[in-house]
Amino acid sequence: MLEIQGNHLTAGAGVRLKKLVSTAVQNGLGGLEWMDGIPGNVGGSLRMNAGAMGMDMVKNLVSVTCLDEDGEIRSHTREELNAQYRSIPDLVHNFVLQAVFEAQPAPAEEMERLLEAARARRKLSQPVGASAGCIFKNPPEIPAGRLIDELGLKGACVGDACVSDVHANFIINRGHARARDITILIDMIRKEAKENRGIDLKSEAQVIGDRDPQF
Numbered sequence: 264m265l266e267i268q269g270n271h272l273t274a275g276a277g278v279r280l281k282k283l284v285s286t287a288v289q290n291g292l293g294g295l296e297w298m299d300g301i302p303g304n305v306g307g308s309l310r311m312n313a314g315a316m317g318m319d320m321v322k323n324l325v326s327v328t329c330l331d332e333d334g335e336i337r338s339h340t341r342e343e344l345n346a347q348y349r350s351i352p353d354l355v356h357n358f359v360l361q362a363v364f365e366a367q368p369a370p371a372e373e374m375e376r377l378l379e380a381a382r383a384r385r386k387l388s389q390p391v392g393a394s395a396g397c398i399f400k401n402p403p404e405i406p407a408g409r410l411i412d413e414l415g416l417k418g419a420c421v422g423d424a425c426v427s428d429v430h431a432n433f434i435i436n437r438g439h440a441r442a443r444d445i446t447i448l449i450d451m452i453r454k455e456a457k458e459n460r461g462i463d464l465k466s467e468a469q470v471i472g473d474r475d476p477q478f
């Protein structure tokens with residue numbers, strides 16, 4: 264479900280961000296172009312408060328309708344949500360059904376320019392191989408990728424799981440990496456960051472399954 268009314272787009276939880284952006288642009292509405300390269304749907308991206316280029320999902324949000332943990336369907340305005348960096352904790356137990364996003368009328372050339380800029384930036388700064396996106400949240404002191412690079416860990420591997428040469432906050436599966444290889448590599452990076460720089464790296468990617476609860 265994806266509908267437009269004035270400057271507002273109402274999207275079901277399963278709508279891909281790419282579709283949300285392209286529909287907005289086709290209808291002369293801008294401000295969502297930054298979402299274009301993020302592989303995700305509206306529901307999961309809101310839960311993660313996905314972001315890029317200084318923006319995040321909650322900044323474009325007007326309201327979200329959820330199946331709340333008590334089984335009721337309720338709408339919540341942006342102001343009612345306790346949004347954080349890469350997380351909206353209110354959505355852990357409240358399942359997103361649909362959300363309303365605000366965009367602004369914008370010239371077609373300007374939106375195209377912003378889309379191209381976002382794509383070019385991703386192409387230059389992110390690896391092409393199989394990955395889960397950024398592994399760690401950026402700590403306040405330094406972007407996680409730069410920190411891992413400074414620790415000399417670019418290219419470090421456990422099995423086929425390797426720290427990307429292009430962007431050190433990405434772990435690439437070079438072919439046959441197992442979940443265990445990736446979590447061992449994550450632990451190695453966190454240990455180095457703590458021991459050498461006193462920084463506690465927090466995971467941005469969620470690890471599901473039988474795992475150390477601090478993840």
Ligand SMILES: Cc1cc2nc3c(=O)[nH]c(=O)nc-3n(C[C@H](O)[C@H](O)[C@H](O)COP(=O)(O)OP(=O)(O)OC[C@H]3O[C@@H](n4cnc5c(N)ncnc54)[C@H](O)[C@@H]3O)c2cc1C
Pocket residue numbers: 276300301302303304305306307308309310311312313314315354355357358359360394395396397469
């Ligand atoms: C190559 C690559 C690049 C990436 N770039 C970025 C980036 O630039 N910025 C960024 O923030 N992330 C990025 N990511 C990470 C990821 O794509 C985003 O976080 C994305 O928004 C997740 O959306 P999803 O639909 O895949 O959610 P999922 O991964 O399926 O789910 C994420 C979480 O949300 C929960 N969830 C799913 N649906 C709902 C719902 N309807 N209601 C409530 N909770 C729900 C899930 O249970 C899970 O806990 C990248 C990933 C990759 C692989």
